[in-house]
Amino acid sequence: xxxxxxxxxxxxxxxxxVIYFPLVVVLLNSFNxxxxxxxxxxxxxxxxxxRATSNEGALHALWTSVEAGLAATAIALLLGTMAAFALQRxxxxxxxxxxxxxxxxxxxxxxxxxxALNNAFRTILGIDLGLLTAIIAHATFCIVVVFNxxxxxxxxxGGNLEEASMDLGATGFRTFRLVTFPMLxxxxxxxxxxxxALSFDEIIVTTFTLGTGMETLPIWxxxxxxxxxQAPIVNVVAAVLIVASTVPVYLAQRLSGDTASGGRL
Amino acid sequence: MTALSAFFYRKPRLRxxxxxxxxxxWLGLAYLGALAAxxxxxxxxxxxxxxxVVVEWSLDNFKTLFSDAVYRTITFRTVGIAALVTVxxxxxxxxxxxxxxxxxxxxxxxxxxxxxxxxxxxSYLVKAYAWRSxxxxxxxxxxxxxxYGVTATIITLSYLWLPYMILPIYAGLDRLPDSxxxxxxDLGARSLRTFRxxxxxxxxxxxxxxxxxxxxxSLGDYIAVKIVGGTSxxxxxxxxxxxxxxxxxxxxxxxxxxxxxxxxxxxxxxxxTGALDNL
Numbered sequence: 001x002x003x004x005x006x007x008x009x010x011x012x013x014x015x016x017x018v019i020y021f022p023l024v025v026v027l028l029n030s031f032n033x034x035x036x037x038x039x040x041x042x043x044x045x046x047x048x049x050x051r052a053t054s055n056e057g058a059l060h061a062l063w064t065s066v067e068a069g070l071a072a073t074a075i076a077l078l079l080g081t082m083a084a085f086a087l088q089r090x091x092x093x094x095x096x097x098x099x100x101x102x103x104x105x106x107x108x109x110x111x112x113x114x115x116a117l118n119n120a121f122r123t124i125l126g127i128d129l130g131l132l133t134a135i136i137a138h139a140t141f142c143i144v145v146v147f148n149x150x151x152x153x154x155x156x157x158g159g160n161l162e163e164a165s166m167d168l169g170a171t172g173f174r175t176f177r178l179v180t181f182p183m184l185x186x187x188x189x190x191x192x193x194x195x196x197a198l199s200f201d202e203i204i205v206t207t208f209t210l211g212t213g214m215e216t217l218p219i220w221x222x223x224x225x226x227x228x229x230q231a232p233i234v235n236v237v238a239a240v241l242i243v244a245s246t247v248p249v250y251l252a253q254r255l256s257g258d259t260a261s262g263g264r265l
Numbered sequence: 266m267t268a269l270s271a272f273f274y275r276k277p278r279l280r281x282x283x284x285x286x287x288x289x290x291w292l293g294l295a296y297l298g299a300l301a302a303x304x305x306x307x308x309x310x311x312x313x314x315x316x317x318v319v320v321e322w323s324l325d326n327f328k329t330l331f332s333d334a335v336y337r338t339i340t341f342r343t344v345g346i347a348a349l350v351t352v353x354x355x356x357x358x359x360x361x362x363x364x365x366x367x368x369x370x371x372x373x374x375x376x377x378x379x380x381x382x383x384x385x386x387x388s389y390l391v392k393a394y395a396w397r398s399x400x401x402x403x404x405x406x407x408x409x410x411x412x413y414g415v416t417a418t419i420i421t422l423s424y425l426w427l428p429y430m431i432l433p434i435y436a437g438l439d440r441l442p443d444s445x446x447x448x449x450x451d452l453g454a455r456s457l458r459t460f461r462x463x464x465x466x467x468x469x470x471x472x473x474x475x476x477x478x479x480x481x482x483s484l485g486d487y488i489a490v491k492i493v494g495g496t497s498x499x500x501x502x503x504x505x506x507x508x509x510x511x512x513x514x515x516x517x518x519x520x521x522x523x524x525x526x527x528x529x530x531x532x533x534x535x536x537x538t539g540a541l542d543n544l
Contacts, residue, residue: 197386250379
């Protein structure tokens with residue numbers, strides 16, 4: 001028993017080491033004075049960091065990413081919450097297909113979602129691609145994140161408090177405002193944060209749905225990845241993203257203990 | 266306001282209809298509609314001279330896809346890579362998730378979950394790029410793979426999707442009562458027997474849930490292949506190249522139906538395990 005425990009701990013430790021090693025390499029390289037990034041680095045510099053903060057392409061792409069992420073998150077919050085209430089509180093014909101429909105955008109490969117929406121916008125609807133089409137695409141696969149968080153919370157809180165509120169004479173709207181919503185708030189925040197993070201990092205669907213001449217941060221990174229003189233700045237942006245990515249995870253974790261376990265999201 | 270509220274309260278069907286309307290319009294009409302349109306487009310073709318899409322029904326695209334040896338190879342390679350990545354991730358993730366769920370203290374569990382989740386949100390590209398530099402000639406792990414190619418792709422994809430496998434399995438193991446494992450031991454089962462007869466059957470849906478992500482994400486990937494794959498291509502690259510360089514949207518649509526059909530068959534096959542409730 002003791003050996004198997006030791007083996008399991010070793011597996012966990014090794015696994016985590018493998019997960020973090022590449023990230024550490026990127027962080028180190030953002031300070032690496034040697035542009036070919038031999039490992040281990042020999043000299044350190046802050047030059048790339050100062051050059052990155054004045055890189056207009058990256059800053060502009062960052063802003064596009066934030067805009068798209070915020071808009072997609074807002075739509076996902078509304079639609080995901082409505083769907084969660086419908087599926088958690090009611091039993092109806094077609095309930096299983098509806099829940100399958102909600103997970104479909106993340107269960108199908110991103111390239112399929114991307115090309116399907118690209119085709120629908122351009123050939124079927126005749127809309128030019130732009131920021132709006134990217135937002136619509138992002139919202140589609142973000143709905144499930146909010147949905148998962150809200151369903152988990154609704155399942156846990158049951159309906160007793162709401163029934164009590166109604167028994168005491170509160171209307172449906174008032175019950176929602178004073179009882180249901182406050183209990184949902186942290187789940188909504190957690191879902192929203194994760195939806196934003198998912199949108200922020202998405203590249204495949206974005207490639208197919210964002211207008212030409214526009215860049216989100218991942219697309220900017222991709223476009224600069226193979227340009228040798230941009231590599232140091234890409235490393236800095238990457239390092240910033242690695243550090244920044246801890247924020248939504250940490251906050252979401254603090255906000256909702258019950259959703260931490262949920263699969264991909 | 267009160268009257269409206271009371272009205273809605275007396276009509277639960279109406280409330281349900283209201284709650285479902287917007288999500289169903291969005292996902293049902295916009296998303297499913299787009300998917301349906303994609304499949305319709307797969308039966309069209311482009312004019313050889315103008316490059317415009319010609320609305321004319323034929324199975325030519327599918328014939329090309331199935332008869333051309335290149336596409337057959339790419340399809341098998343893609344499915345093979347996706348399956349292998351899924352198996353590798355499951356084998357690595359299970360012991361990690363087990364240590365997290367059953368050996369760590371509650372406080373350590375929270376920290377470990379955060380430790381596994383955080384890299385999920387560190388940019389996908391950054392991680393793929395990190396592997397490119399580590400597997401390159403003078404990189405730290407160049408001994409792992411002979412240059413860029415299928416091996417490098419499998420390593421990179423396994424790395425990228427590992428957390429997607431750890432988290433569902435952790436959730437499944439977390440729900441598994443310790444008493445069942447203890448009871449099995451009390452009844453005389455050794456560790457391996459307990460694992461095979463108790464732990465594995467009960468956490469199987471969670472493993473399948475994780476496999477949906479690792480498998481689907483690998484099936485559709487084309488960026489990791491571009492970064493570390495060398496000359497070997499996957500289905501995603503064929504789709505991408507036909508939309509971009511070749512400007513043949515109908516054929517891209519035809520190729521894209523392959524991962525969709527594979528995923529739908531897979532989802533239908535695993536529905537009974539209850540894996541979809543574990544997502």
